[in-house]
Amino acid sequence: MPMASFTTKVGSTADVRPGKGEAIVITEPEVGATLRTKGRLYLLCEVAPPGPAVSLAREVGELAKQEYYYDLSAGIEVSLRRALRQANRRAAQKPRDLRGSSLHLACAIVVNNEIYGARIGGAQVFLVRRARLFLPGDEPGELADFVHRTTSRDAMSLGSDPNLLPKVWRQRIEAGDTLLLASGALVEGFGAAALKNAAVTLHPAAAAAHVHNGPVSAGIAGRAGGLFVELPVPEERVSLMDQVVDVLTAWGIDTVFGMVGHSNLGLAEALRKAEEAGRLRFIGIRHEGAAAFAASAYGKLTG
Numbered sequence: 001m002p003m004a005s006f007t008t009k010v011g012s013t014a015d016v017r018p019g020k021g022e023a024i025v026i027t028e029p030e031v032g033a034t035l036r037t038k039g040r041l042y043l044l045c046e047v048a049p050p051g052p053a054v055s056l057a058r059e060v061g062e063l064a065k066q067e068y069y070y071d072l073s074a075g076i077e078v079s080l081r082r083a084l085r086q087a088n089r090r091a092a093q094k095p096r097d098l099r100g101s102s103l104h105l106a107c108a109i110v111v112n113n114e115i116y117g118a119r120i121g122g123a124q125v126f127l128v129r130r131a132r133l134f135l136p137g138d139e140p141g142e143l144a145d146f147v148h149r150t151t152s153r154d155a156m157s158l159g160s161d162p163n164l165l166p167k168v169w170r171q172r173i174e175a176g177d178t179l180l181l182a183s184g185a186l187v188e189g190f191g192a193a194a195l196k197n198a199a200v201t202l203h204p205a206a207a208a209a210h211v212h213n214g215p216v217s218a219g220i221a222g223r224a225g226g227l228f229v230e231l232p233v234p235e236e237r238v239s240l241m242d243q244v245v246d247v248l249t250a251w252g253i254d255t256v257f258g259m260v261g262h263s264n265l266g267l268a269e270a271l272r273k274a275e276e277a278g279r280l281r282f283i284g285i286r287h288e289g290a291a292a293f294a295a296s297a298y299g300k301l302t303g
Helices: 032-037 054-070 076-092 184-190 192-201 204-218 240-250 262-276 288-302
Strands: 009-012 022-027 040-048 102-111 114-120 124-129 132-136 143-145 169-172 178-182 226-230 255-258 281-284
Touching (some): 040 054, 040 226, 124 192, 178 192, 184 192, 255 262
Parallel strands (some): 255 281
Antiparallel strands (some): 009 226, 022 040, 102 114
């Protein structure tokens, strides 16, 4: 069976020109284990108005990256939410001379065949699918058509609420999908329809150059931050742990007690897929010994 491709086509306005209006962080791990468990991170932090606060935006972006990859045993959603909370708290501590500027953040994780996205403030996460532009919906896996959205989804800026708990959205990747992170100024000045057309018709690098050159005439040069990612669709593979879980469910096991750690991520992923398919239940326990006692008691009480 062919191995999954780890190549991704990416285009960023930061590659066209370093701007004072946004900081863009792109991380694609070279270690296979990290790539499989934590995936690729794409982050855009917009500064409004453009100016000296871009240094804080870069610091916030790097902090979010470090926090996200720090704990390999934590799940994607937990790690992303924790990383953005740390970035939000750092933004809340900005110096007095930068308090006239606001930060707006959009972030996405691409891992295996799924996207996890989150945003704080005016920056946006878009998914271009079948030549249509979608926003993350209110529920995991839900897509909201940008044309038919009923609200503007205005949000506070990064750091305005130190205790903010970001929402994390998840969506499976389909063939031909393009991920787009865009500053609020770019969406407002360039237009969502033009962004979609660039993503559909151009290579990501060419789309980023087009997005950079177009807004110059519109008077938003320096604030037109955008990141285009053409998403690969990895081959579905049956792992050894998938086969182990298949045998367990074939033997009639329908409930599993356990604790997820770095040493059993493969088994945990196989159990997650089986639970999503309705084949078993996984109950998380905080200690291995407690999991064994819980499984024993459950078996005796249920027969």
